[in-house]
Amino acid sequence: MGFMPCGVITLTTDFGHKGVFAGAMKGQVLRRFPAARFVDITHEILAHWPDEAGFWLARSFRYFPDGTVHVAVVDPGVGTSRDILVMENGTQLFLAPDNGLLGWIDRDGDARTYRLDMTRLADYDIVDPSSTFHGRDIFAPLAAEIASGRIDPAQLGPPAGDIVPRWQEPPAVNGDTISGVVLTIDTFGNLITNIDAALLDGIDDPLVVAGGRQIPLHETYGEVAPGEYLALINSFSVLEIARAEKSATEGLGLGRGAPVLLRPAG
Amino acid sequence: MGFMPCGVITLTTDFGHKGVFAGAMKGQVLRRFPAARFVDITHEILAHWPDEAGFWLARSFRYFPDGTVHVAVVDPGVGTSRDILVMENGTQLFLAPDNGLLGWIDRDGDARTYRLDMTRLADYDIVDPSSTFHGRDIFAPLAAEIASGRIDPAQLGPPAGDIVPRWQEPPAVNGDTISGVVLTIDTFGNLITNIDAALLDGIDDPLVVAGGRQIPLHETYGEVAPGEYLALINSFSVLEIARAEKSATEGLGLGRGAPVLLRPAG
Amino acid sequence: MGFMPCGVITLTTDFGHKGVFAGAMKGQVLRRFPAARFVDITHEILAHWPDEAGFWLARSFRYFPDGTVHVAVVDPGVGTSRDILVMENGTQLFLAPDNGLLGWIDRDGDARTYRLDMTRLADYDIVDPSSTFHGRDIFAPLAAEIASGRIDPAQLGPPAGDIVPRWQEPPAVNGDTISGVVLTIDTFGNLITNIDAALLDGIDDPLVVAGGRQIPLHETYGEVAPGEYLALINSFSVLEIARAEKSATEGLGLGRGAPVLLRPAG
Numbered sequence: 001m002g003f004m005p006c007g008v009i010t011l012t013t014d015f016g017h018k019g020v021f022a023g024a025m026k027g028q029v030l031r032r033f034p035a036a037r038f039v040d041i042t043h044e045i046l047a048h049w050p051d052e053a054g055f056w057l058a059r060s061f062r063y064f065p066d067g068t069v070h071v072a073v074v075d076p077g078v079g080t081s082r083d084i085l086v087m088e089n090g091t092q093l094f095l096a097p098d099n100g101l102l103g104w105i106d107r108d109g110d111a112r113t114y115r116l117d118m119t120r121l122a123d124y125d126i127v128d129p130s131s132t133f134h135g136r137d138i139f140a141p142l143a144a145e146i147a148s149g150r151i152d153p154a155q156l157g158p159p160a161g162d163i164v165p166r167w168q169e170p171p172a173v174n175g176d177t178i179s180g181v182v183l184t185i186d187t188f189g190n191l192i193t194n195i196d197a198a199l200l201d202g203i204d205d206p207l208v209v210a211g212g213r214q215i216p217l218h219e220t221y222g223e224v225a226p227g228e229y230l231a232l233i234n235s236f237s238v239l240e241i242a243r244a245e246k247s248a249t250e251g252l253g254l255g256r257g258a259p260v261l262l263r264p265a266g
Numbered sequence: 267m268g269f270m271p272c273g274v275i276t277l278t279t280d281f282g283h284k285g286v287f288a289g290a291m292k293g294q295v296l297r298r299f300p301a302a303r304f305v306d307i308t309h310e311i312l313a314h315w316p317d318e319a320g321f322w323l324a325r326s327f328r329y330f331p332d333g334t335v336h337v338a339v340v341d342p343g344v345g346t347s348r349d350i351l352v353m354e355n356g357t358q359l360f361l362a363p364d365n366g367l368l369g370w371i372d373r374d375g376d377a378r379t380y381r382l383d384m385t386r387l388a389d390y391d392i393v394d395p396s397s398t399f400h401g402r403d404i405f406a407p408l409a410a411e412i413a414s415g416r417i418d419p420a421q422l423g424p425p426a427g428d429i430v431p432r433w434q435e436p437p438a439v440n441g442d443t444i445s446g447v448v449l450t451i452d453t454f455g456n457l458i459t460n461i462d463a464a465l466l467d468g469i470d471d472p473l474v475v476a477g478g479r480q481i482p483l484h485e486t487y488g489e490v491a492p493g494e495y496l497a498l499i500n501s502f503s504v505l506e507i508a509r510a511e512k513s514a515t516e517g518l519g520l521g522r523g524a525p526v527l528l529r530p531a532g
Numbered sequence: 533m534g535f536m537p538c539g540v541i542t543l544t545t546d547f548g549h550k551g552v553f554a555g556a557m558k559g560q561v562l563r564r565f566p567a568a569r570f571v572d573i574t575h576e577i578l579a580h581w582p583d584e585a586g587f588w589l590a591r592s593f594r595y596f597p598d599g600t601v602h603v604a605v606v607d608p609g610v611g612t613s614r615d616i617l618v619m620e621n622g623t624q625l626f627l628a629p630d631n632g633l634l635g636w637i638d639r640d641g642d643a644r645t646y647r648l649d650m651t652r653l654a655d656y657d658i659v660d661p662s663s664t665f666h667g668r669d670i671f672a673p674l675a676a677e678i679a680s681g682r683i684d685p686a687q688l689g690p691p692a693g694d695i696v697p698r699w700q701e702p703p704a705v706n707g708d709t710i711s712g713v714v715l716t717i718d719t720f721g722n723l724i725t726n727i728d729a730a731l732l733d734g735i736d737d738p739l740v741v742a743g744g745r746q747i748p749l750h751e752t753y754g755e756v757a758p759g760e761y762l763a764l765i766n767s768f769s770v771l772e773i774a775r776a777e778k779s780a781t782e783g784l785g786l787g788r789g790a791p792v793l794l795r796p797a798g
Contacts, residue, residue: 008296010289016719017283017549020592023542023573027596030540030571034597039296041289047720048777060286063402064293065300076777079752131752133767136595187282188313220345220397235399245314245342274562276555283549305562307555326552329668330559331566453548454579486611486663501665511580511608 003088005147006067008037012053013073013135014045021133025071025140032144039064046256048076050097051167052184054104055194057094059236061105066091069147071139072101079131084116084138085160086146086153093146093153095139103166116142117157124151171195176203178262180239182210182254189247193260195239200262207265210241211252221245269354271413272333274303278319279339279401280311287399291337291406298410305330312522314342316363317433318450320370321460323360325502327371332357335413337405338367345397350382350404351426352412352419359412359419361405369432382408383423390417437461442469444528446505448476448520455513459526461505466528473531476507477518487511535620537679538599540569544585545605545667546577553665557603557672564676571596578788580608582629583699584716586636587726589626591768593637598623601679603671604633611663616648616670617692618678618685625678625685627671635698645692646685648674656683703727708735710794712771714742714786721779725792727771732794739797742773743784753777 009029015021022043029036041060045053053074061070075082075097083098089111096102098115121129121138124145129137145151171180171194180195191210200206208215208231218230226245229252234240239262243251275295281287288309295302307326311319319340327336341348341363349364355377362368364381387395387404390411395403411417437446437460446461457476466472474481474497484496492511495518500506505528509517541561547553554575561568573592577585585606593602607614607629615630621643628634630647653661653670656677661669677683703712703726712727723742732738740747740763750762758777761784766772771794775783 006300008300010293012286014719017574018576019716019718020544020573020588021718023571024592024595026571027540027542027592027600030569031595031597034538034540034569037296037300039289039292041286042283044284056286060290060293063290063297065297068293077754080754082754130767132764136767184285186285186287187280222343222346222348232398235396235402272566274559274566276559278552303562303566305555305558307552308549310550322552326556326559329556329563331563334559450551452551452553453546488609488612488614498664501662501668 003091003093003153004067005069005149006065007035007147008039008065008068009143009147010039010041010064010068010070011043011073012041012045012057012070013043014047014049014053015043015073017043021135024136028136028140029144032141033148036144036147041070045074048074050074050099050101051104054101054166055183057101058104058106059238061092064092068092069143070094071135071143072096073135073139074101075099075134078134084118084134085163086114086116086156088112088153095143095146098160098164100164100167102163112154113160113163114153114157115160168194171199173199176264178203180260180262182256182258182260184256185249189243189249190234191241191248191252191254191258191260192234192236193239193241195260195262197233197237197239200233200239203262203264205265206262208239208241209261209263210258211254213252215241269357269359269419270333271335271415272331273301273413274305274331274334275409275413276305276307276330276334276336277309277339278307278311278323278336279309280313280315280319281309281339283309287401290402294402294406295410298407299414302410302413307336311340314340316340316365316367317370320367320432321449323367324370324372325504327355327358330358334358335409336360337401337409338362339401339405340367341365341400344400350384350400351379351429352382352422353377353379354419361409361412364426364430366430366433368429378420379426379429380419380423381426434460437465439465442530444469446526446528448522448524448526450522451515455509455515456500457507457514457518457520457524457526458500458502459505459507461526461528463499463503463505466499466505469528469530471531472528474505474507475527475529476524477520479518481507535623535625535685536599537601537681538597539567539679540571540597540600541675541679542571542573542596542600542602543575543605544573544577544589544602545575546579546581546585547575547605547667549575553667556668560668560672561676564673565680568676568679573602577606580606582606582631582633583636586633586698587715589633590636590638591770593621593624596624600624601675602626603667603675604628605667605671606633607631607666610666616650616666617645617695618648618688619643619645620685627675627678630692630696632696632699634695644686645695646689647692649689700726703731705731708796710735712792712794714788714790714792716788717781721775721781722766723773723780723784723786723790723792724766725771725773727792727794729765729769729771732765732771735794735796737797738794740771740773741793741795742790743786745784747773
């Protein structure tokens with residue numbers, strides 16, 4: 001048990017695809033660790049919004065191999081006094097700014113989190129990092145050293161203690177009514193909420209209310225006619241509002257942060 | 267001859283880049299087959315339109331190595347009773363829903379197509395797939411097993427028999443006049459049609475008519491002045507309408523499905 | 533010293549992500565060189581604008597390993613008589629059309645540039661390239677041969693002599709006033725100029741003027757309140773105009789080519 005690097009490094013950022021930012025990070029990794037294998041999780045996190053990155057990372061890391069190093073750079077505080085965290089969660093490892101992003105990762109009893117000691121970067125040949133692109137100048141070199149097995153994450157700094165919590169409150173539960181929000185929107189325009197599947201267990205014949213509309217629960221998109229709205233527990237185990245073969249976000253005029261209510265149909 | 271896996275897996279989807287869908291598929295592959303090498307063909311297929319994916323895949327697979335596994339997930343019927351196909355076409359292999367997508371792949375005498383036996387997924391340790399993301403839960407694990415050589419595709423299910431045909435009719439040929447449509451549009455705004463180069467062979471001094479405009483045939487973009495329209499047989503051997511250094515789709519106001527006529531200039 | 537291939541190939545293009553162009557190039561490389569490792573620098577260069585590709589490549593190649601082959605295809609003249617260049621710059625190698633793109637790469641005394649001899653392509657099994665996609669039909673096969681070590685770049689053609697210079701003039705320096713332009717815009721809406729950090733050295737208490745606004749210099753984004761404008765020397769050592777946690781390009785209404793002045797605040 002514990003973290004044993006497998007050579008896979010994932011990237012989750014808000015860099016988009018216009019610039020050379022993700023490419024420069026990969027180049028920096030390859031200079032130190034030529035055998036690195038990369039997977040881009042997404043570079044289209046809403047700019048400067050760590051919560052969206054944390055949500056997606058928390059919901060997707062389990063589909064990666066043991067030993068994966070996940071690097072998440074959504075970092076409006078780059079170059080200020082914000083810290084950098086190194087989190088071992090069972091068999092995988094996460095590198096991210098201490099800005100709420102890693103507040104989404106469930107930590108079991110075995111998890112350990114360290115606060116990067118910035119005074120010792122030169123020990124890893126990290127010198128003169130820029131003030132505006134720690135992704136390339138600090139995160140990438142560290143990921144290479146960890147993924148190659150040359151650095152033991154536990155040596156990178158002291159135990160983190162309290163970390164910055166996620167920005168978005170969890171859903172409010174009042175009896176059998178749950179109040180959540182839309183956290184993110186996918187390419188299809190599906191509205192993905194922060195309401196975990198487990199919250200539906202106690203609700204009899206649940207109904208979703210969003211955008212002034214009552215929306216029935218189904219198993220999959222193809223169960224309703226094209227153009228009809230449906231809610232479902234999606235493949236990442238959260239409540240999602242969709243419109244069959246159309247965009248729910250366009251149809252309902254709802255976006256990130258929109259309230260979503262779940263209550264018994266009764 | 268026949269399919270011998272080389273370890274390369276390509277992805278063609280309508281997932282876009284906002285979510286974590288393609289990344290989660292790659293993670294699932296790497297869990298089973300750490301040596302997999304990925305090529306993203308495109309993730310920007312028009313949502314829920316298998317024909318565009320089938321067209322591009324049919325026109326590009328020949329540029330990949332023998333032994334490549336091509337996974338195409340444009341899958342509006344996910345979780346319903348639609349089948350999954352495994353197609354060997356000479357030396358390469360295709361995995362896709364049976365929804366018309368693979369109707370674009372030319373099958374010669376050696377080609378074999380199988381219909382995945384969904385009752386035997388547990389034999390490959392595929393258990394409890396979600397109802398909404400077979401890309402991650404079924405296609406990716408199967409691609410890993412096939413690309414690693416552990417599964418013989420012929421064992422995955424019975425011969426497919428008739429498969430769902432492509433949605434788009436081939437061009438109509440009336441004497442020396444050909445009526446086709448715009449199938450897809452690239453980043454440059456070039457209009458790419460379903461009219462194969464071979465159809466032009468019998469036409470004397472051919473002229474293209476689209477958007478009420480007569481458009482001359484050329485060899486390459488640089489042969490006309492910037493801003494002028496031209497038609498050409500593109501590098502994927504189909505008729506394309508372009509505007510030198512500009513967007514033909516914006517200039518002509520034409521998009522997918524727009525009619526394109528080819529006739530003698532006479 | 534000199535170029536020794538390491539197996540890494542980068543791609544910089546204006547292909548976007550809608551088509552299969554970058555994927556087809558990678559497939560062609562893998563057919564010849566199965567061990568190739570790819571890094572996408574960007575595929576979102578402004579269509580037909582080699583200068584943006586040249587700028588980004590010049591500013592990012594130093595973050596890649598020695599022995600990297602950089603392929604840059606922004607090629608409005610494809611299929612016309614424009615030449616193809618092979619440039620060795622110290623320990624890395626660049627392949628691009630001779631259209632100004634490589635005019636951005638600084639060449640020291642050791643650099644060597646060759647003009648591809650198109651009459652000898654058949655020697656490398658490059659036959660019947662299309663007129664419209666040399667990226668797939670010429671650049672990719674050559675990159676594979678070079679990155680695999682099978683071709684010595686010096687054998688590809690005669691010394692290039694004069695190459696097409698960059699399109700964008702360097703900034704004008706008048707006493708202690710510098711006049712530059714916005715060269716590119718990143719996903720965050722930051723305006724990235726052609727004013728190199730070194731030009732600021734002689735200026736006392738420098739102030740940036742753009743869009744009719746006076747903008748102070750800072751070290752990093754987090755030093756000003758969200759919504760405020762700032763200028764900084766970015767992590768690629770050029771002057772950048774930003775708006776903390778917002779888009780400067782939207783806020784100022786400025787885009788590529790917009791003039792940017794740098795002068796003493798005095």
